[in-house]
Amino acid sequence: MTMLEVRCCFPLFLFSSLISVMSVRVRIAPSPTGNLHIGTARTAVFNWLFARHHGGQFILRIEDTDLERSRPEFTQNILDGLTWLGLNWDEGPFFQTKRMDLYQQAIRTLLDNGLAYRCYTSEAELDEMRAAQEARGQAPRYDNRHRHLTPDQEAAFQAEGRLPVIRFKIEDGREIAWKDMVRGTVSWRGSDLGGDMVIARRAPADEIGQPLYNFVVVVDDVDMNITHVIRGEDHVANTAKQILLYEALGAAVPEFAHTPLILSPAGKKLSKRDGVTSISDFRKMGYVADALGNYMTLLGWSPPDSTQERFTLAEAAEQFSFDRVTKAGAKFDWDKLNWLNSQYLHDIPADRLTDLLIPYWQNAGYEFDPGDRPWLEQLAALIGASLVRLEDAVEMSRYLFIVDVGFSDTATAQLQQDGTAAALQSILDSLASTQTLTADEAQTMIKTAVSTASVKKGLVMRSLRAALTGDMQGPDLIQSWLLLNQHQIDQRRLQQALAIAK
């Protein structure tokens, strides 16, 4: 539309230069009826990538026209989530509830032009109508029964005390088609759109009721000069109706891109009932923003070099195009997300990792001095390579924070092996004359224990692990020992273990 108009008004040579100057404007329009959902976030990612690729504007609009369910804390959650993911917006947030005048004005225009009308059909009548249609094996749809009410008929309904909704006329004979950036040409018949659509809720006949989503979206997108509407595939069916609205409003129709949905393992649209789906939950669990953004991008898009699995959003933006967006929905794969997250975690330097880990250790109730950086950073370095999520650090480092961890069954069994007592006693003896343990000293002590107790090294190592950590598996033993030694709990553990061994 825009292009056609431009083409008509300007010489052709100007056209090509205009299009490069014409800025891309996209938006993410979440509804604050819940926390930022992974699906919404992924849509935001695609919008952001497209905007950044074209040097355009990424706009945030809060769709809070559902007064019943919208809540300010959800708005905050959405803002926080987008910020955390690094999806910075250029304009907004705009709130639809603050733009009511605009919508009402647009509705008045449609009413005045005869493109919309008041419908007095009651909900009970609507139910009855749909039931009858269903009984006849027909698709449920509004039968446009009040499209041509006379003033007398309207007055009569009003006298009955009926409150009207406002409906927008949809001609059955219309053919609506658009060229979707993901799906190619998509077309719809007006007759399959369910009859004249409600654009404003029930209200007294001399007023204009609460405007509805499908209408408000169009008014806003027109008002905000949105050039490309990028949203989930679940909105395809709305698009035909909205195109009709653009026309009625005399506005240029934007480009559309309907992205594939994120599916649950069962293959259904991912919903809150599928467990963890909100960005804030992923964050709490210890997924890092870069990994999550990377993964969301990979769900439906692949870089030109498709062997590349890891990239930042900025890198993706350079190469992003809808040509490489798949049409089919993608199942959410925890395994792959976990793998990606672990890759990012492995690359984080110990000092930064420590910063990230401290809140988790604190939340776990561990008592420690956050200022004890050398010890904490050694710990971070110790477990870093084994982390899948930051949250894993809680269990993984428990034995280093809790003074008395207790011994697992397998550890107890190990401690009761022949030779264990003698070996541990040897270690304890060596330790008595040592200040701060070094790795070399630890190795020497182990050798001494091997010869003193006349046992194999493996037994000493396993027994030492059992005694020091209370378990038979965990992070590197020597490093763990050094950390315990620095907090003076190694000898205490060895003594407790000895009590069991004897």
Add this chain to the structure above:
RNA sequence: GGUGCCGUAGGCAAAUUGGUAAAGCCACAGGUCUUUCAAUCCUGCGCUUGCGGGUUCAACUCCCGUCGGCACUGCCA
């Protein structure tokens, strides 16, 4: 029920756009390293593109049919 969209190995996917298919990643299995688990590294594993026709010298790519999945079908967004 109707309309629309989609369909490549268990999952995500690639295939210079009609020109040798299953590249790469996850998962899985085995091995390596190590005192253990994990990580790392190595190796292996999956096969003719849902199915059936058609067009063509040639089809994952185009056409028809069929099956299946999903989305929508609100005075929610």
